Amino acid sequence: xxxxxxxxxxxxxxxxxxxxxxxxxxxxxxxxxxxxxxxxxxxxxxxxxxxxxxxxxxxxxxxxxxxxxxxxxxxxxxxxxxxxxxxxxxxxxxxxxxxxxxxxxxxxxxxxxxxxxxxxxxxxxxxxxxxxxxxxxxxxxxxxxxxxxxxxxxxxxxxxxxxxxxxxxxxxxxxxxx
Amino acid sequence: xxxxxxxxxxxxxxxxxxxxxxxxxxxxxxxxxxxxxxxxxxxxxxxxxxxxxxxxxxxxxxxxxxxxxxxxxxxxxxxxxxxxxxxxxxxxxxxxxxxxxxxxxxxxxxxxxxxxxxxxxxxxxxxxxxxxxxxxxxxxxxxxxxxxxxxxxxxxxxxxxxxxxxxxxxxxxxxxxxxxxxxxxxxxxxxxxxxxxxxxxxxxxxxxxxxxxxxxxxxxxxxxxxxxxxxxxxxxxxxxxxxxxxxxxxxxxxxxxxxxxxxxxxxxxxxxxxxxxxxxxxx
Numbered sequence: 001x002x003x004x005x006x007x008x009x010x011x012x013x014x015x016x017x018x019x020x021x022x023x024x025x026x027x028x029x030x031x032x033x034x035x036x037x038x039x040x041x042x043x044x045x046x047x048x049x050x051x052x053x054x055x056x057x058x059x060x061x062x063x064x065x066x067x068x069x070x071x072x073x074x075x076x077x078x079x080x081x082x083x084x085x086x087x088x089x090x091x092x093x094x095x096x097x098x099x100x101x102x103x104x105x106x107x108x109x110x111x112x113x114x115x116x117x118x119x120x121x122x123x124x125x126x127x128x129x130x131x132x133x134x135x136x137x138x139x140x141x142x143x144x145x146x147x148x149x150x151x152x153x154x155x156x157x158x159x160x161x162x163x164x165x166x167x168x169x170x171x172x173x174x175x176x177x178x
Numbered sequence: 179x180x181x182x183x184x185x186x187x188x189x190x191x192x193x194x195x196x197x198x199x200x201x202x203x204x205x206x207x208x209x210x211x212x213x214x215x216x217x218x219x220x221x222x223x224x225x226x227x228x229x230x231x232x233x234x235x236x237x238x239x240x241x242x243x244x245x246x247x248x249x250x251x252x253x254x255x256x257x258x259x260x261x262x263x264x265x266x267x268x269x270x271x272x273x274x275x276x277x278x279x280x281x282x283x284x285x286x287x288x289x290x291x292x293x294x295x296x297x298x299x300x301x302x303x304x305x306x307x308x309x310x311x312x313x314x315x316x317x318x319x320x321x322x323x324x325x326x327x328x329x330x331x332x333x334x335x336x337x338x339x340x341x342x343x344x345x346x347x348x349x350x351x352x353x354x355x356x357x358x359x360x361x362x363x364x365x366x367x368x369x370x371x372x373x374x375x376x377x378x379x380x381x382x383x384x385x386x387x388x389x390x391x392x393x394x395x396x397x398x399x400x401x402x403x404x405x406x407x408x409x410x411x412x413x414x415x416x417x418x419x420x421x422x423x424x425x426x427x428x429x430x431x432x433x434x435x436x437x438x439x440x441x442x443x444x445x446x447x448x449x450x451x452x453x454x455x456x457x458x459x460x461x
Contacts, residue, residue, distance in 0.1 A: 001186060018186030018229065021220070040179065042217045043367065045283060054257070054286040060216045061287065064186055065209075065233055111282065130281025132367060 003067040007032065008076025016063045022056075023047045025063035026073060034075040034103055038132075045131030048104035048111075049073045055111035057130070074103035077110075086110050089148035090141070097135035105131050109145045118149050181219035185228040192317055192346055195235055200319045200342045202228040208344060209233070210253060210292025213284045238291070238346060241265055249315075250348045252291020257282075259290055269350045271358035271378045271390075275306045278362055280369045294330070295345045297337050297399075300370040302362065304331055304400035309376050309392030312350045318343040331399040353390075356380045359458035361451045362394065365438065371395050372438045373447040375403075375427070377455035379410070386410045386460065396431040396448055405429040406452055415460035424453035 004013045007030055014029055026032040026049070037059060038046030047058045050072040077084035083091065086109050096102045105128060112119060112127030119127060124145045125138070133141060187202075189195040199206060207226035209215055210233075218224050232238055238253035241262045248268050250259070259265055259276045266273055272290075279285055279293070279302050293303045294314065306312075307327045314325045319342055330338050339345060362374035374394030380387045389410040391403040405426030413419040433444035 017183070019181040019183055019219070021180070021216075024180070040220065042213070042284070045281070048283055051286075055283045056287055057283045059220070060213055060284075062186075062209075062212070062216065064188070065212065065231065067188075108283065127282060129369075130283045 305392030
């Protein structure tokens with residue numbers, strides 16, 4: 001079956017089997033291996049991507065269901081070499097140990113911040129309840145999400161991945177100064 | 179794992195979907211949000227020959243008023259149910275139960291009708307549908323029929339839907355002004371209810387005028403806790419009265435024993451969670 005999907009800003013048209021999972025399509029056809037397969041049972045959230053602006057577990061979506069849709073993966077977040085504020089906050093707060101859950105954690109955190117631009121600790125924990133960190137490094141993950149919320153104020157907007165222009169300019173200005 | 183091979187069709191209208199389902203024969207399966215079906219396919223616990231994907235049937239999404247009822251399109255996502263102003267006003271119990279389903283990613287894809295048609299006894303939306311006397315509107319080649327929730331859930335993962343029939347809408351009477359709460363007990367990393375209790379009450383002053391209570395995962399199908407309801411009606415909403423009423427929660431249940439809980443523990447949970455749910459609903 002022929003599908004047309006826009007992934008990280010590039011439009012692809014491909015022949016796929018109906019049984020191909022979106023995560024396989026991303027990894028094996030498009031080489032987007034930043035999105036990982038963790039559990040194969042829908043529990044872990046490591047494969048989280050955005051489908052038309054909402055987070056989904058790409059192991060539980062068929063590639064054919066994404067026909068005509070826009071997908072954003074962890075690889076589509078950085079702009080002009082600058083990390084997305086949530087990526088940077090994970091880096092700054094050491095919010096990863098083995099790093100396997102990180103792509104999904106970041107994608108889900110961005111979704112959460114689009115819904116709630118200033119979540120308290122409880123709201124962060126509930127917002128990422130579909131993402132498991134088997135290193136149990138949740139403390140710094142929660143810290144990073146709240147830190148990112150602070151960075152992205154005021155209002156990450158409904159599509160947070162399209163980075164607030166001020167944040168981009170601020171980040172670039174920071175680079176120029178150093 | 180990779181699912182076994184299947185054919186796939188994505189109709190855009192209910193009529194086309196019904197025809198596709200009829201043409202596909204008995205080994206076809208309807209794909210709603212896919213949050214239960216796709217994992218099942220991946221684990222190769224099922225191998226349908228054809229999937230009829232309802233994802234492009236726009237008329238199946240959304241919530242509307244129809245007289246004294248709300249009509250919830252079967253393909254309305256959990257995410258949309260939780261945020262819907264009509265459901266918040268007239269069927270608060272459904273919004274509260276839906277907000278506990280799985281996790282945000284699954285709620286983006288999973289659908290109200292898909293959950294009901296899947297009929298997992300641990301699913302959180304069956305008990306509210308039963309407690310609120312919802313009606314399932316189904317379409318097949320022979321036309322439309324309406325099945326009350328009390329007749330819809332037949333057994334584990336089994337509903338009164340006949341081969342070739344499609345759940346299209348769920349009609350829920352309005353419970354305007356009622357207060358509700360859904361209380362569940364689950365393992366932290368898995369949102370399936372070990373036991374769940376759906377409670378809706380109408381309180382005037384401090385007196386409980388009407389009560390609806392449904393139980394999740396206390397039998398192969400959701401159970402209406404009529405004994406609890408009878409014991410609550412006309413009572414002052416005191417902790418003692420609620421606790422006494424909650425003692426009736428196990429009547430008519432047949433809880434299973436599994437890796438999460440034995441039957442006696444489930445019975446214990448049903449009473450405790452009923453008490454908590456009704457207390458929270460009474461505010």
